Amino acid sequence: DQTTPNCVIKVHDGTRDYNPKQMAIREKVFNTIIRCFKRHGAETIDTPVFELKETLTGKYGEDSKLIYDLKDQGGELLSLRYDLTVPFARYLAMNKITNIKRYHIAKVYRRDNPAMTRGRYREFYQCDFDIAGQYDAMIPDAECLKIVHEILNELDLGDFRIKVNDRRILDGMFAVCGVPDDKFRTICSTVDKLDKMSWEDVKKEMVNEKGLSEEAADQIGEYVSMQGGMDLAERLLQDHKMSQSKQACAGLSDIKLLFKYLQLFHVTDKVVFDLSLARGLDYYTGVIYEAVLTQASAVSAANEAQNCANAEESVSVGSVAGGGRYDGLVGMFDPKGRRVPCVGVSIGIERIFSIMEQKAEASPEKVRTTEVQIMVASAQKNLLEERLQLISELWNAGIKAEVMYKKNPKLLSQLQYCEEAGIPLVAILGEQELKDGVVKLRVVATREEVDISRADLISEIKRRTEA
Amino acid sequence: DQTTPNCVIKVHDGTRDYNPKQMAIREKVFNTIIRCFKRHGAETIDTPVFELKETLTGKYGEDSKLIYDLKDQGGELLSLRYDLTVPFARYLAMNKITNIKRYHIAKVYRRDNPAMTRGRYREFYQCDFDIAGQYDAMIPDAECLKIVHEILNELDLGDFRIKVNDRRILDGMFAVCGVPDDKFRTICSTVDKLDKMSWEDVKKEMVNEKGLSEEAADQIGEYVSMQGGMDLAERLLQDHKMSQSKQACAGLSDIKLLFKYLQLFHVTDKVVFDLSLARGLDYYTGVIYEAVLTQASAVSAANEAQNCANAEESVSVGSVAGGGRYDGLVGMFDPKGRRVPCVGVSIGIERIFSIMEQKAEASPEKVRTTEVQIMVASAQKNLLEERLQLISELWNAGIKAEVMYKKNPKLLSQLQYCEEAGIPLVAILGEQELKDGVVKLRVVATREEVDISRADLISEIKRRTEA
Numbered sequence: 001d002q003t004t005p006n007c008v009i010k011v012h013d014g015t016r017d018y019n020p021k022q023m024a025i026r027e028k029v030f031n032t033i034i035r036c037f038k039r040h041g042a043e044t045i046d047t048p049v050f051e052l053k054e055t056l057t058g059k060y061g062e063d064s065k066l067i068y069d070l071k072d073q074g075g076e077l078l079s080l081r082y083d084l085t086v087p088f089a090r091y092l093a094m095n096k097i098t099n100i101k102r103y104h105i106a107k108v109y110r111r112d113n114p115a116m117t118r119g120r121y122r123e124f125y126q127c128d129f130d131i132a133g134q135y136d137a138m139i140p141d142a143e144c145l146k147i148v149h150e151i152l153n154e155l156d157l158g159d160f161r162i163k164v165n166d167r168r169i170l171d172g173m174f175a176v177c178g179v180p181d182d183k184f185r186t187i188c189s190t191v192d193k194l195d196k197m198s199w200e201d202v203k204k205e206m207v208n209e210k211g212l213s214e215e216a217a218d219q220i221g222e223y224v225s226m227q228g229g230m231d232l233a234e235r236l237l238q239d240h241k242m243s244q245s246k247q248a249c250a251g252l253s254d255i256k257l258l259f260k261y262l263q264l265f266h267v268t269d270k271v272v273f274d275l276s277l278a279r280g281l282d283y284y285t286g287v288i289y290e291a292v293l294t295q296a297s298a299v300s301a302a303n304e305a306q307n308c309a310n311a312e313e314s315v316s317v318g319s320v321a322g323g324g325r326y327d328g329l330v331g332m333f334d335p336k337g338r339r340v341p342c343v344g345v346s347i348g349i350e351r352i353f354s355i356m357e358q359k360a361e362a363s364p365e366k367v368r369t370t371e372v373q374i375m376v377a378s379a380q381k382n383l384l385e386e387r388l389q390l391i392s393e394l395w396n397a398g399i400k401a402e403v404m405y406k407k408n409p410k411l412l413s414q415l416q417y418c419e420e421a422g423i424p425l426v427a428i429l430g431e432q433e434l435k436d437g438v439v440k441l442r443v444v445a446t447r448e449e450v451d452i453s454r455a456d457l458i459s460e461i462k463r464r465t466e467a
Numbered sequence: 468d469q470t471t472p473n474c475v476i477k478v479h480d481g482t483r484d485y486n487p488k489q490m491a492i493r494e495k496v497f498n499t500i501i502r503c504f505k506r507h508g509a510e511t512i513d514t515p516v517f518e519l520k521e522t523l524t525g526k527y528g529e530d531s532k533l534i535y536d537l538k539d540q541g542g543e544l545l546s547l548r549y550d551l552t553v554p555f556a557r558y559l560a561m562n563k564i565t566n567i568k569r570y571h572i573a574k575v576y577r578r579d580n581p582a583m584t585r586g587r588y589r590e591f592y593q594c595d596f597d598i599a600g601q602y603d604a605m606i607p608d609a610e611c612l613k614i615v616h617e618i619l620n621e622l623d624l625g626d627f628r629i630k631v632n633d634r635r636i637l638d639g640m641f642a643v644c645g646v647p648d649d650k651f652r653t654i655c656s657t658v659d660k661l662d663k664m665s666w667e668d669v670k671k672e673m674v675n676e677k678g679l680s681e682e683a684a685d686q687i688g689e690y691v692s693m694q695g696g697m698d699l700a701e702r703l704l705q706d707h708k709m710s711q712s713k714q715a716c717a718g719l720s721d722i723k724l725l726f727k728y729l730q731l732f733h734v735t736d737k738v739v740f741d742l743s744l745a746r747g748l749d750y751y752t753g754v755i756y757e758a759v760l761t762q763a764s765a766v767s768a769a770n771e772a773q774n775c776a777n778a779e780e781s782v783s784v785g786s787v788a789g790g791g792r793y794d795g796l797v798g799m800f801d802p803k804g805r806r807v808p809c810v811g812v813s814i815g816i817e818r819i820f821s822i823m824e825q826k827a828e829a830s831p832e833k834v835r836t837t838e839v840q841i842m843v844a845s846a847q848k849n850l851l852e853e854r855l856q857l858i859s860e861l862w863n864a865g866i867k868a869e870v871m872y873k874k875n876p877k878l879l880s881q882l883q884y885c886e887e888a889g890i891p892l893v894a895i896l897g898e899q900e901l902k903d904g905v906v907k908l909r910v911v912a913t914r915e916e917v918d919i920s921r922a923d924l925i926s927e928i929k930r931r932t933e934a
Contacts, residue, residue: 008562009522009557009560009561009800009801009802010519011514011518011519011561012515012517012518012519012545013516013542013543015517016515017512017513017514017558017561017562018512018513018514019512019513019562020510020511020567020569023511023512023513024510026513027511038837038838038867039862039865039866039867039868040862040867040868040869041837041867041868041869042837043487043490043491043836043837044487044490044494045484045485045486045487045490046484046485046490046493047478047484047485048478048479048482048483048484048590049547049574049576049590050479050482051478051479052477052478052479052591053690055476067542068537068538069537069538069540070535070536070538070547070598071535071536071537071538071539072535072538073535073536074580075480075578076479076480078479080516080537090476091484093476094476094477094478094484095484095486100487102487107516111517111540111542117582119734123515123517131872133872134875135872135873136872138875139851139855139870139872139873140872142855143872146859146862150862150863151518229891261855264852264855264856264859265855265859269515303484323786333476334476335476369510370505370508370509370510371505372508384606385731388606388609388728388731388732389731392613392732392733394508395507395613395617396617398506399506400505400506400507400508401506401507401508402507402508403606405598405600405602405606405607405610405715406602406603406606407603407606444668
């Protein structure tokens with residue numbers, strides 16, 4: 001029986017439908033990002049939404065508990081992808097690809113606590129750009145930062161900063177501060193909380209929960225408060241403690257080189273070397289970075305959403321892009337452990353969407369959800385056939401056109417539809433026009449009407465709407 | 468330890484990665500289809516990849532066993548979407564939308580036996596266009612067929628036919644042939660096999676497996692061999708048996724009206740009223756249609772893939788588009804059972820991909836996977852900084868450009884890269900050029916070289932590559 005209703009109509013918690021208006025905004029953002037990726041010569045690939053469960057095993061540390069598994073219905077054990085980086089590494093190893101520059105835009109899945117007002121969903125898009133291959137140091141890394149700079153500029157989201165650091169600097173720092181080797185990762189993930197927690201609380205977690213000595217914590221505290229540019233990297237290379245770590249020195253030299261290339265790209269104004277940047281994921285091996293919006297308008301929007309008590313004190317609104325170098329991940333999939341060095345960036349598109357949506361809401365201009373140029377209308381009854389014939393001609397000429405699906409629609413309701421949908425032109429057919437071989441072309445905004453011969457109609461529509 | 472390799476590197480049976488070449492073809496096909504959908508004024512929406520399990524329950528008849536379920540990890544029971552139509556109906560009911568024309572392009576999931584050489588995957592794209600709303604008969608239905616006609620023409624896949632029929636004609640036919648009411652659906656799904664099985668085998672299934680009388684089967688056999696146009700609909704309206712069914716008559720009158728509108732759209736050359744067309748899905752209530760390729764080249768490709776013994780006898784290569792009217796589906800989700808009449812079409816994109824891929828393989832022209840206009844190269848050593856500075860200028864001017872990620876790449880390897888990737892231009896920097904304030908612009912195809920001043924470079928690149 002087709003009329004028995006279901007009891008609940010909803011989607012899964014933490015997921016959402018996108019309505020046409022949201023899709024129009026999404027399309028605009030994607031186009032900007034894809035244009036940038038293509039400008040930098042990237043190819044694109046696609047991978048299945050699920051991977052074999054074992055492909056994802058051991059890649060995400062503690063976050064593995066957030067992976068969605070499929071039910072065992074006989075056959076292979078599957079999990080929904082958690083990010084696009086591990087599928088990319090699997091793709092490279094499986095196809096023995098050692099050089100590629102690719103972007104991949106697709107949805108990923110995390111069984112996280114949804115916080116949809118803050119733009120945190122369980123199904124969300126990632127826009128990843130990665131460069132794989134054995135190249136000279138920091139050249140592809142610098143290009144990734146240039147890309148972030150271009151995209152955030154073009155999207156016009158307000159002022160931003162790109163923080164950079166290096167896993168080797170963090171590890172070297174932990175070593176010289178007296179953190180035991182086996183505590184590097186867990187201390188690192190505590191440092192990662194510095195953008196949400198005060199140093200006091202971070203220190204407490206290190207000492208009380210992770211069992212670090214107070215002394216070591218204090219030394220870390222000094223370093224992670226440091227921010228600067230190439231000068232800071234130079235100073236730390238001279239630092240009596242830091243310079244004892246070979247790893248840290250390698251990282252610091254690369255940061256210097258990175259800044260040199262970023263100067264050539266004219267993007268150093270937005271880039272800051274920040275020793276508190278840690279980033280959670282296990283697989284990073286070198287440079288890491290994260291872009292945050294700093295503009296007041298974005299701050300207030302984010303604070304409102306985050307229900308933040310000390311709103312005015314906040315300067316950053318969380319990450320809108322992040323990435324880094326992961327030279328070991330592809331080797332994890334290769335039977336012989338062959339390494340393919342990789343560096344990449346992921347654009348945090350969901351947060352960008354919500355900012356763009358807020359901007360659209362605040363703007364007096366209506367978001368159009370179609371690009372229709374003209375409505376084929378009739379002023380009298382019994383002209384359906386003539387309307388269908390005309391619209392068919394327009395479609396065949398590549399004109400975006402609509403007609404009302406009624407035999408005898410009222411002229412007023414046809415015009416109202418155009419106003420609501422933002423359709424700029426109406427072709428009005430009437431007995432007289434048909435006799436004269438013309439169409440009355442009406443400009444919706446000005447209500448101006450002019451008779452156009454059927455032969456000139458298409459070029460006239462193009463002239464008026466394809467500016 | 469990041470060097471421990473996994474044992475198996477593969478993707479789930481019946482799914483695949485798309486490499487950059489396949490993605491380039493896919494993008495071209497999608498662009499053609501989306502352009503058509505937009506020309507007809509469609510908005511787009513998106514829905515989550517999984518739905519609550521209960522949303523999909525009872526919508527697909529026997530095919531329900533092919534639904535992928537997620538594991539119960541606490542929380543809601545979820546299934547991967549099986550098509551885009553049921554999520555669309557759920558979306559309409561949930562948001563109380565009674566009028567919309569939307570397209571949706573996304574992947575769907577079926578635990579079917581994969582037959583990847585025949586383009587049958589477990590994860591595959593659907594491209595759906597649907598019109599929801601209470602409108603005058605057959606106007607939106609005719610537009611759906613016009614869309615199929617436009618898309619198949621534009622994709623240039625060879626000759627095609629669009630078969631149309633109506634669920635009410637099928638049901639009426641079953642009634643007047645003496646099929647018991649409770650056997651309509653199962654007999655209908657047997658009729659649906661006529662494109663793959665001979666009438667003899669279909670009849671056997673009806674009589675031996677489904678328990679239909681031989682007499683009734685023979686009567687059905689007569690009808691389902693009929694093909695024609697508006698004339699056939701008129702003849703059947705006079706048919707002494709068929710005309711006894713009110714349902715059949717309603718369907719036949721609508722087929723007549725449909726052909727009238729299709730004549731105005733000039734597409735009747737490809738459309739055939741075919742009483743053997745059944746289509747499996749439960750939810751259709753009115754007009755149904757299916758487009759098949761008939762061209763020899765496509766036939767041979769498909770036959771090869773299908774390992775078909777009687778290759779030369781085959782005329783159709785299976786469906787590349789299909790759809791119909793489903794007036795009851797939205798009501799299944801509405802608590803009050805309110806109906807929203809819908810009609811739509813789904814483009815069988817996977818089969819189209821594989822035909823386009825075969826065409827690309829056969830063509831002497833290489834498929835480009837990027838749109839890069841120029842490579843910034845150097846003729847001597849130690850010019851990395853100059854290359855980075857120049858490419859940064861080009862990127863900022865919107866030029867698609869690449870540079871090799873080496874401090875001192877050989878000129879030859881830079882030129883070879885261009886040849887392989889199909890990059891048409893090279894900007895060559897050398898000591899002399901830098902002194903003179905020029906760039907040597909090389910046309911890869913002709914090896915022509917010309918000095919261009921730095922001030923004119925961007926406009927010159929655009930002139931030569933943005934034809």
